[in-house]
Amino acid sequence: MITNPTGRLTQGQFSFLPDLTDEQISAQIKWALAHDWAVSIEYTDDPHPRNTYWEMFGLPMFDLKDPAAILMEINEARKTFPNYYIRVMAFNSTRGVESPAMSFIVNRPANEPGLGLSRQEGQGREIRYGFHAYATDKPEGERY
Amino acid sequence: MDSNGSGQITDAAERYKSGVIPYKKMGYWDADYVPKETDVIALFRLTPQPGVDPEEAAAAVAGESSTATWTVVWTDRLTAAELYRAKAYRVDLVPNTGPGTNTEAQYFAYIAYDLDLFEEGSIANLTASIIGNVFGFKAVKALRLEDMRLPVAYLKTFQGPATGIIVERERLDKFGRPILGATVKPKLGLSGRNYGRVVYEALKGGLDFTKDDENINSQPFMHWRDRFLYSMEAVNRASATTGEVKGHYLNVTAGTMEAMYERAEFAKSLGSVIVMIDLVIGYTAIQSMAKWARDNSMILHLHRAGHGTYTRQKNHGINFRVISKWMRMAGVDHIHAGTIVGKLEGDPNMVRGFYDILRESHNDVNLERGIFFEQPWASLKKVMPVASGGIHAGQMHQLVHYLGEDVVLQFGGGTIGHPMGVQAGATANRVALEAMIMARNEGRDYLNEGPKILDDAAKTCAPLRAALDTWKDITFNYASTDTPDFVPTTTGSI
Numbered sequence: 001m002i003t004n005p006t007g008r009l010t011q012g013q014f015s016f017l018p019d020l021t022d023e024q025i026s027a028q029i030k031w032a033l034a035h036d037w038a039v040s041i042e043y044t045d046d047p048h049p050r051n052t053y054w055e056m057f058g059l060p061m062f063d064l065k066d067p068a069a070i071l072m073e074i075n076e077a078r079k080t081f082p083n084y085y086i087r088v089m090a091f092n093s094t095r096g097v098e099s100p101a102m103s104f105i106v107n108r109p110a111n112e113p114g115l116g117l118s119r120q121e122g123q124g125r126e127i128r129y130g131f132h133a134y135a136t137d138k139p140e141g142e143r144y
Numbered sequence: 145m146d147s148n149g150s151g152q153i154t155d156a157a158e159r160y161k162s163g164v165i166p167y168k169k170m171g172y173w174d175a176d177y178v179p180k181e182t183d184v185i186a187l188f189r190l191t192p193q194p195g196v197d198p199e200e201a202a203a204a205v206a207g208e209s210s211t212a213t214w215t216v217v218w219t220d221r222l223t224a225a226e227l228y229r230a231k232a233y234r235v236d237l238v239p240n241t242g243p244g245t246n247t248e249a250q251y252f253a254y255i256a257y258d259l260d261l262f263e264e265g266s267i268a269n270l271t272a273s274i275i276g277n278v279f280g281f282k283a284v285k286a287l288r289l290e291d292m293r294l295p296v297a298y299l300k301t302f303q304g305p306a307t308g309i310i311v312e313r314e315r316l317d318k319f320g321r322p323i324l325g326a327t328v329k330p331k332l333g334l335s336g337r338n339y340g341r342v343v344y345e346a347l348k349g350g351l352d353f354t355k356d357d358e359n360i361n362s363q364p365f366m367h368w369r370d371r372f373l374y375s376m377e378a379v380n381r382a383s384a385t386t387g388e389v390k391g392h393y394l395n396v397t398a399g400t401m402e403a404m405y406e407r408a409e410f411a412k413s414l415g416s417v418i419v420m421i422d423l424v425i426g427y428t429a430i431q432s433m434a435k436w437a438r439d440n441s442m443i444l445h446l447h448r449a450g451h452g453t454y455t456r457q458k459n460h461g462i463n464f465r466v467i468s469k470w471m472r473m474a475g476v477d478h479i480h481a482g483t484i485v486g487k488l489e490g491d492p493n494m495v496r497g498f499y500d501i502l503r504e505s506h507n508d509v510n511l512e513r514g515i516f517f518e519q520p521w522a523s524l525k526k527v528m529p530v531a532s533g534g535i536h537a538g539q540m541h542q543l544v545h546y547l548g549e550d551v552v553l554q555f556g557g558g559t560i561g562h563p564m565g566v567q568a569g570a571t572a573n574r575v576a577l578e579a580m581i582m583a584r585n586e587g588r589d590y591l592n593e594g595p596k597i598l599d600d601a602a603k604t605c606a607p608l609r610a611a612l613d614t615w616k617d618i619t620f621n622y623a624s625t626d627t628p629d630f631v632p633t634t635t636g637s638i
Contacts, residue, residue, distance in 0.1 A: 002385060004348050005571045005607075009387040013320045014582055016350055016575045018604060024582070031585035047387045049317065090320075096505045096523070099310045102320040117384035125373055129380040129415060133387075 002114035009047045009112055012087055013104040022071060025088070025106060029067040032090035037101050038062045039070050040091060041077045043084040045143040047115065048133050057081075060091055074106060083109045083144040109135075109144035150174045151199075156221075164215050167203035171226065172212065175199075177233040179256040185293040186274050187516050188253045189238060191286040191459055202232035202253035204283045209273050210261060230257045238629050250459065252290065252516075264301035267427040267474050275462065286460040292469060293517035300522050302473040306437035306444050308525025309503065309550050312477060315417060315443070316352065316389045321581045322549055324351045324573055325393075327532065327556035331357035336370030340378040342566055346559055347382030347390045349570025353552065354378075356395035358422045358449035368398075368407055376414040393420035393445045393478075401429060405436065412440050420445040423467075427474060434475025445530075446476040458626055465494075465514055468501045472527050481529035484546045485539045491627045492546060502527040503550055514628050530554055536615040537576040537608060541594020544580050553577070563614055568607035575605045 002008055006016055014020060020028070032039050039061050042054035057077040064070055077086050086107035089100050113134040120128040135143040152171045153159040159170070167173065179185055186209070192201035210230035211220070234254040242249035263269040279287050313319055328334070328342045343354045354375075362368035375392045383390045396407035396419050404421070411419045419442055421433050430446065437444040454461035464481070471479050481498040482490035497513030503526045507519040531547055532554035543553055555573050562569025579601035583590045590597060602609040 002387070004386045005350065005567065010350065011317065011388055014578050016571070016578050016605075017582065017601070024586075027586040028582070031587070049383055049387050049389045052317070096526075097310060099314055100319045103317075104320075115384045115387055117380055124369075126413060127373070127377065129376070131380075131384050 002112050007112075008108060009085065009105070009114070011047070011049070011103075011105065013102060015105055020104070020106060022075075025074060026067050026071050028088070028102070028104065029070050032102055033065055033067060035090075035092065035101065037090035037092050039064070040089045041074055041086065042089060043077060043081045043086045043107075045084050045109075045140065046133055046136050047085060047112070048131055048136070049115075050131075054085070054087065057086070060089075078107045082107070085109065111144065150176065160216055160218055160221060162216055162218075166200055167207040167212065168197075168200050170203075170207065170212065170216070171229050172206040172210075172232055173199050173203035174231045174233055177231045177256060179233070179293075180258075182259045182295045182297050183256040183293075184259065184262065184270070184274075184295060184298060185517065186255050186257070186289060187291045188255065189250055189288040189290050189459065190253050190284050191248060191250050193283060193285050196283055198235045198237075198249070198251045198253070199232070201284050202235050202251070202255065204281065205253060205278050205287065206230040206232040206255045208278045208281055209255070209276065210257060227258050228261060230255050230261070240629070248285075259295060259298060262298065264298075265303070265431075267431060267470050271427060271470070279460070288458065288460050289462045289466050291463065291514070291516040292466055293519060294469060294473070296520055296522045299473065299524055302524065303431075303434060303438060303475045304472065304524030305477050305527050306434050306442065306475050307477045309477075309528050310526070312443050312528060315441075316391070318352060318389070320549065321577060322544070322547070323353060323528070323552040324570075324577060325353035325355055325530070325532075325552050325554040326351055326559040326570065326573075327355045327357050327554060328360075329357075329556055329560045331360055332363065333365055336366050336374040339366060339371055340374030342560060343375050343392050344378035344381055345566035346570045347379060347392075348385055349559075349567035350386075350574030351390075351555075351559065351570045352388070353391045353393060353418070353554075355393040355445070355554065355556075356420055358395070358397075358424075358447040360395055361397050368396075369410065372407070372410055372414060372416075376416060379416070389417065391417040391443075393418050395420040395422070395447075396433070397422045397425055401432060404429070404433065408433070408436055408440075408442070412442060416442075418443040418445055420447060421476075422447050422449040423471075424450040427470070430471070430474045430476065437477070438475070443477045444475070445478040446471060446480070448480045456626060463514070463626070465498055465501055468498045468527075469519075472502060472521070472524055476527060477525075478528045478530050478552060480532055483531040483533055483535050483543070485535060485542050493628050494626055496546065499529050499547065499551070502529050503548075512628055526550070528552055532556065537572045537611040538595075538598065538615050540573075540576040540580045540598060541590050544577075544584060545591045549581075558611070558615065561614075562607065563610050564607055569611065571605065572607040572611035575601055575608045576611070 041057035044054035090102035092101040116132045118130040151168045236252045238250040241247040394411045398404045455464040482495035484492045530552040536558035559569035583597045
């Protein structure tokens with residue numbers, strides 16, 4: 001069990017707040033669409049902080065401008081992967097940005113065992129640190 | 145005596161007769177000059193000595209910051225002197241100064257410099273000309289460098305920020321909200337072990353970064369290696385228990401470049417994502433560290449230690465917007481640039497001008513914010529401004545409104561001074577921030593509804609409730625000394 005104040009993985013924009021309702025998620029999608037950002041859904045069962053490439057639940061929805069349709073996709077992802085971390089991202093393609101503009105978690109495993117810290121001691125008291133998500137001891141797809 | 149419309153002597157023999165002639169006549173004033181696209185332009189606020197003609201004073205500044213000395217020299221004639229002479233071309237009386245006001249006359253003087261006067265990629269060379277000699281010059285009573293226009297051709301010779309806002313966010317995996325930080329307090333006296341405790345609690349509680357203060361280097365109570373080792377233990381522990389990328393700005397400021405490189409290399413070997421330097425190390429050292437940071441995938445934080453000695457007084461020194469431009473060129477990723485609502489100097493419009501300079505790809509003229517020149521940034525990366533000094537969770541709506549999203553909000557006292565402890569202080573700030581960003585994105589009038597949004601968020605977060613109650617009446621309402629002079633409702637000069 002993760003021991004930080006939230007008791008869970010705190011990646012993303014809103015992890016310190018209560019879980020978002022569908023209505024709150026829709027409002028965030030509208031914010032993204034109002035900026036012409038493409039909304040994308042990604043999922044993973046590896047919460048490592050350097051795990052950049054979560055699996056894509058389809059391509060970013062470049063042409064979908066209907067918040068209700070996007071919410072339907074999100075709920076489809078939750079139904080398919082109820083025990084995975086699922087995040088909603090928004091991509092800004094403006095010159096000089098060309099990078100994600102939003103990222104927030106909308107689904108989590110029921111239990112979040114979190115990560116362990118490994119220490120490899122070197123010379124001069126130097127320590128090389130490594131993170132290890134307990135769940136990843138099991139094969140992909142069987143972790144939560 | 146032959147002279148043109150600007151008063152310059154046109155007859156060469158006359159012009160180069162030994163002796164002393166006014167700068168204007170030497171060719172440092174040209175009212176008809178149209179700056180070239182490749183010229184560097186400097187805007188000075190000058191206060192001439194009593195009885196000195198402002199155009200002559202401007203010409204003197206142009207002369208002393210380019211080719212001139214106090215007397216005529218024949219060796220000018222061995223050079224393309226006409227090109228190398230900086231040209232003062234415009235002088236405007238500053239509103240609310242001069243006869244009929246309580247302030248002696250000040251003038252905005254525009255001076256253009258040919259690009260060949262400057263060495264590529266060197267802030268030291270640029271500043272040796274522009275602020276090298278002229279500030280002690282007797283013909284002017286006071287002088288302030290207000291703004292500069294840097295030509296694209298010159299900007300392209302600078303590396304710019306080692307990382308930039310966009311790449312920093314990608315490395316940290318933090319998008320769509322300001323970054324949260326705190327400076328470890330007390331800034332002096334903690335042992336390495338105790339110091340790391342503050343780092344750990346703050347990061348675990350929800351902050352993204354903690355920070356060494358400007359004057360924590362390697363003192364008897366804590367040598368630098370101990371600070372680095374304990375801080376990185378704290379950073380990594382916090383990362384493991386949150387699943388987030390965390391960092392601590394390890395201040396590598398030291399007495400020599402060699403010592404700074406040694407400390408930076410050690411920070412790298414420990415896996416730190418960020419190192420820190422102070423403005424007082426000097427422009428060349430800053431550029432060297434920026435190059436090192438680019439070469440080593442390191443974010444470079446700059447604390448503007450010392451700037452208040454020359455940026456604060458309105459009639460003399462350098463405006464911070466110029467320092468902002470130089471630091472973007474020099475290549476830092478973070479710079480302290482004011483809070484608007486906190487304890488340190490900063491008129492809201494002025495501070496927003498600094499933020500524009502640091503964060504935008506292109507600045508339009510915006511006199512209200514003190515931006516005198518259009519400035520394309522030639523794809524130099526964007527610098528993340530840092531708001532630090534006397535801010536707390538109860539001001540979150542104002543901070544988000546005034547400072548936007550690409551900013552590090554640094555709550556030192558506002559985290560460590562929390563009645564329930566450092567971790568609770570961090571959580572209060574993180575919850576307040578997330579609630580405010582959510583409200584903003586929902587389209588709410590969060591600036592006016594801010595207190596209610598925070599109250600609502602505090603219903604499920606006791607630390608936030610305690611923070612709001614502790615600091616509810618804390619504001620720092622002092623008049624700013626540095627205010628714009630070209631706004632529709634002009635402010636008085638102090």
